[in-house]
Amino acid sequence: MTTTDTTAVAAPFFLRGDLHEGRDLTHRSRDLGVTFATPRLALDRAIHPRTEVPPLLNVPLDEIIDFLVETGDRIRHPDNPFLRDCIDRMAATHVLPRPVLQAQVIGAADYLDRRLLRTVVEQNFPDPAALDRWVPKQDFTGRKSFVRAFAPRLIHVLPGNSPGVAVKSVAQGALVKAVNLFKMSSSDPFTTVAILRTMADIDPEHPIVTSMSAVYWRGGDDTVERVLYRPQYFDKIVAWGGGDAIDNVVKYLGPGFQLVSFDPKTSISMVGREAFDSEASLDLAAELAASDVMVLNQEACVASRFVFVEADHADADRFCERLHARIVAKAAASGDTRPLDLDLREQIDTLAMLDDEFRVFGHTDGTGLVVRSDEPVDFHPINKTANVVRVRSLDDAVKYINVATQTIGFYPFTRMADYRDRLASGGAQRIVRLGEAGPSTIGNPHDAMYPLHRFVHWMAHEDGVAPGDGAAVDVPCTAVGEENSLM
Structure with a gap:
């Protein structure tokens, strides 16, 4: 001050x-x-x-x-x-x-x-x-x-x-x-x-x-x-x-x-091999993934930062090309032209020189960028930047889930139920259809809790057993002890 x-x-x-x-x-x-x-x-x-x-x-x-x-x-x-x-x-x-x-x-x-x-x-x-x-x-x-x-x-x-x-x-x-x-x-x-x-x-x-x-x-x-x-x-x-x-x-x-x-959360996307069944399905998956990346121009916690794609290198690059084009279009439509900060630019420029392990689609000028890799990058993608991580199976992506993983956009939708228990076990808090990271079902938990229920001060006024209501039911001492032990 x-x-x-x-x-x-x-x-x-x-x-x-x-x-x-x-x-x-x-x-x-x-x-x-x-x-x-x-x-x-x-x-x-x-x-x-x-x-x-x-x-x-x-x-x-x-x-x-x-x-x-x-x-x-x-x-x-x-x-x-x-x-x-x-x-x-x-x-x-x-x-x-x-x-x-x-x-x-x-x-x-x-x-x-x-x-x-x-x-x-x-x-x-x-x-x-x-x-x-x-x-x-x-x-x-x-x-x-x-x-x-x-x-x-x-x-x-x-x-x-x-x-x-x-x-x-x-x-x-x-x-x-x-x-x-x-x-x-x-x-x-x-x-x-x-x-x-x-x-x-x-x-x-x-x-x-x-x-x-x-x-x-x-x-x-x-x-x-x-x-x-x-x-x-x-x-x-x-x-x-x-x-x-x-x-x-x-x-x-x-x-x-x-x-x-x-607290800080990271949201991701998971795209199955079905995205490569046709040109139409590939276009759809890329469009939906771009929508999740660009929620609030990637400033929101629900905005996807890592996109795990079940593909070989050739197919992963096809997906990256289409994802990059759509991120660029959405960024241009928003009028957001902020370049990446200096540290992030330097890290991505270094990755661009490592052709065997990484491939960079786009530029660090703030118009939109996709980095393809076989492991998640060690920086936080932000400002219209997505890291597409190639995996042989979406099962391999589950190991990257933790308690800081908030929203997971999933494609194809028919496989969501097969993964939700494993994702929850890893610590994830929300799984949605790819492209629907932004909207939320009204009244659902947020960050793995019902917030308003936690906000209030729960107060109990205990009034015992009123005269004439009859004798109270005997409760075993062990049960009373167990209850008191929670205090």
Whole structure:
């Protein structure tokens, strides 16, 4: 942080319903090194006292969904001044082209759909009523209790690669009735505030609005994080992002203060020998694979980076030629012309000289690139770069699956069921038809969990056996001991 630069792009904060503007501090965006200015963070305003129940606690879920749906309508409206201003500012700090950013933000509003939001809740909670009230229960011994999915206090560490995550995070924070503090990224210190300003324009006093805060500080800034990252103030950190972002959080974890991590993942594709049955099937497989590589111009975790192809060298090269042509076309259509960074260019230029082991299709100028190899390359393919790995059998590709493998696009579709158990055993979290890495079935697990179920603070009120209900069923001491041993 430095003294402010009056030419820097301004990034205001939003704290519990109030907009905070100022140019007290300047920062640099992660990818482009562009300067932006923020107010000084008032830590006391970022904390909602535990002596006060969360503002959304007793707001019915149906009313929350109504408000989110109206927010989605406002985000999509072409005259929304907050979103227009947000995209203007973000275009200066983000690596993605303005049209891609605009499409991401506006398209993310589709998440604010009534049926979608209701489905997400129903898939995450066996009994969604627990969000609205204390649900009565009675076990087989006669003991009575009440259980509630209590409104949590959450810090959301947002990613810089996808501005659409801000819409989803705000919606999920509202659905679980949380008190939310959003730490924005240096690539996008704008979108979350624009969403919250849109909400405040609908109703500045709505409990959703007063439950939300969005600010920026440099990740790892101990002067901020050692104050905020405490169980006295928050229950959980919901962290997206790379290894450094997660490492900044982990050191503060302890009893009563938990991490829900959407940590770095790598997605891949698996293409069977059936792709070479005809020219049409080869074209189809290449097109579908290119679609998965180019999700958010390969900035998203679901974007494929390694394509395992069941083929000999000649067929693998035929596939690479067609895949490269389609990546180039998609990159050109997006307007994304960023060249690869220097280190990646140097590594790929070195590989291009090793003709026996590698073959490079394209150039490192940012127009799209494919590297063919017999083993996965030891760098992280990014910025429209795919590594096609030739294997004799897709069985050989399974050994490369691990817990960091998120999405696997598979072709032909008829072989997916034969591999899903082995892929899950390796640690993979999602298998889809090739070409469908981007869309997801509504309400499905994400990163091998149901996130909203983990966000809430599960609270039990046990009321014993009421008089006159009869004697409780005897439970063996060993069973009670086993239950207590889990505490």
